[in-house]
Amino acid sequence: MSESIAFFSQLIVTGVVLGSVYALVALGFVLIYKSTSVLNFAQGELLMLGAYICLAFTIQAHVPFVWSFLLTLAFSFAFGLLVERTILRPMIGESIISVIMVTIALSEVMRSIIQIIWGTETKVFPQIFSDRPIYFFGLFVAEIHLYSLAFAVICVVLFGLFFKFSSAGLAMRVTSFDQQVAQTMGINIKRIFALAWAISAIVSSIGGIILGNINGISNELAAMGLKVFPCVILGGLDSIIGAIVGGFVIGIIENIAGGYLDPVLGGGVKELAPFVFLVVILMIKPYGLFGKKLVERL
């Protein structure tokens, strides 16, 4: 295999792994938007909180990693419910802009509290996955990357089944389509809202734990909340499949742009690329790849 092809494949592979994390977080974002029409600007903080909680369990409480992972999921579930109940529910019926402002405030408050508790320096998980790279069709892949990809795929499949076959999943889809119709079916839409936040917090924290294992945990994790926007806008804000596809695409684009353009332009392209791409998407396909087109007669 020639050098350039190997380089390209390596970029693709790491892009897919990064993309799988984006896909998870985007899934959480879309879930909230779909069922409650709230744009959650605190998505990145939910992710960061998950990572720190898992770290606290593992390092400070000396819980084995698998258990601290599960405990973190349970914590996120409870935290999602709590946030919905105390912060979002009183906002039902308020204008969209005020609800968005509330989520922005939430993100600031969460980030500050996390800094107060855990400080600002980067922390790392104790080594859980072996750093011996796995040789894979002529490509080197770190073990953590394989795990993260596997996790993302499992989550995506689980959520696919959940939305297709479970009563709660169907109820969430009905609620996201038409809240009044959901009520006539006996669906408790407040409970659906709470569930959406809880699930969203869970998938975000999974993303946070994966990223924390790859890059270490710091404030910068919260910036993932912004990275989610190109993903969901590419996929269409209200499409779950779109969020997943969008996550992978953005992950790959980011890596390729970084790999080829950073040396030429002197860095920073990796971070910039998704947003440049975002602008392009908005120009040619404003509803995203899978988004619902609303047709209105004037």
Add this chain to the structure above:
Amino acid sequence: MHPTLSVNNIEVIYKDVILVLKGMSLEVNEGRIVTILGNNGAGKTTTLKAISGILKTEDGEVTDGSIEFYGQRIDKKYAEAIVRMGIFQVMEGRRVVEDMTVEENLFAGAHTQTNRKNRKEDLEMIYNYFPALAPRKRIMAGYISGGEQQMLVVGRALMSRPKLLLLDEPSMGLSPLLVSEIFKIIKKINKEKEISILLVEQNARLALSIASHGYIMENGRIVLDDTVDKLMENEDVKEFYLGLSEVGTKKSYRDVKHYKRRKRWLT
């Protein structure tokens, strides 16, 4: 023995100021089809929403009177509790969930039915009543025809095994042929499943043809109610709802100019 549903002199106020229902009363007896007729804006849909509890999330409120279902007061209950008691409202305008398949729509209707075996059986039953839906079950509900969508929303309601069905203008925007087909099926369901039905319709002739009792509603209150046979004989109903003149023949436009009958119930 309590009637299935009794609405006693209710008053509904929207947004704290708009008085929509001003002392509305009606009764539905077990296994009957009862219809409410009335102009646009008379308050028919509001009445249904007050019964099903949807009103509460529209900033509306039952401020006076009571609604009882088998003798139990429901006017303070939330929609989800009312559905569980056995009242299902089929809203106006075929509100299918467009991005879900026909079968998913039906399953979603069974949200309050936790027994999976019942759901399977009910699904079969619905494909029996509405054979047109069976070949469409894997298709997105947004893509099926208007008639099929109307069948779907009625079927979806049946999935919750209701005791009382509130139907809001099932004939709206459908061809006469389809309408008569759907009404036949509704009548059949009412007979075989012993589900009571409260039907709101603009198409008076059609509604009176399947109902046993009718209420005429104007300006937020009932102005006339009687058995369907008596209503059909009533001169005012003939004139204003069935479009017949006093002799019972079709009216000519020539006469309209010179003579407008005054509604007796206004005096």
